[in-house]
Amino acid sequence: MLIEEELLLSYGAEIEDxxxxYIIFEENSTPKYYYQIIKGRIKLNHYNDEGKELILAILGKGLSVCELLLFIDEKYPVNAIAFEETTVLKLPKSDFVRLLDENQQTSRDINKFLSERLYQKYIMLENNASLRPDVRIKGALNYQKSFSDDGSKFSFEVPLTRQQIASITALRVETVIRTIKKLEKEDFLKIINRKIYI
Structure with a gap:
């Protein structure tokens, strides 16, 4: 949990299902709220000029949604869409800023979280520039795992289908399927009941 629910509620956060x-916010809209997921998952995506979906992240319980845009005067570069039945805490931007001003440790926690996300994003972008499918897929899967507290091997169930991994890495689905089988043989991941674990 990035920010304690009780603290958010004490500053006026509301619970929304x-x-x-459901489209929570759209690309090019103005950030007005801090969102934190109580349950469910939210997909961040973008559509390229040909209308092809590029999935940038799938966020789960305890995570915030595009909070970094509450610190700058820019529009959302992505859409946020409920991936399944999802419940969030929603706090107006001005109350979020006040919460951080009045709670130094929470402010430091947010800074650390943003720094970690930025670091992982750099690594993923570097991997996505590779011509090798295995490097791209490893980068995307490691980025997803970076949201988990448990870093041990095969502890994280990747919340993505092969199609979604293809969307994230800009690879063909067939290439993803073939490469995932190769990565399993190399002991980078495990497949259990068609689910990928890293």
Whole structure:
């Protein structure tokens, strides 16, 4: 949990429920709220000029959604869409800023979280520039695992389908399937009931 629920509620956060595929905010809209996931998952995506979906992240319980944009005067570069039945805490931007001003440790925790995300994003972007599918896929899977507290091997169930991994890495689905089988043979990941574990 990035920020304690009680603290968010004490600053006026409201609980909202979203149905699957509900658009929480759209690309080019103005950030007005801090969102933190209580349950469910939220997909951050973008559509390229040909209308092809690029999934940038799938966020789960305890994580915040594009909070970094509350510190700058920019529009959202992505869409946030409920991936499944999802419940969030929603706090207006001005109250979020006040919460951070009045709670030094929480402010430091947010800074650390943002730094970790930025670091992992750099690594993923570097990997996505590779011509090798295995390097791209490892980068995408490691980025997803970076949101988990448990870093031990095969402890993290990747919350993505092969199609979604293809969308994240800009690879063909067939290439993803073939490369995942290769990575399993190399002991980088495990497949259990069609689910990928790293």
């Amino acid at each position: 979203f149905k699957p595929s």
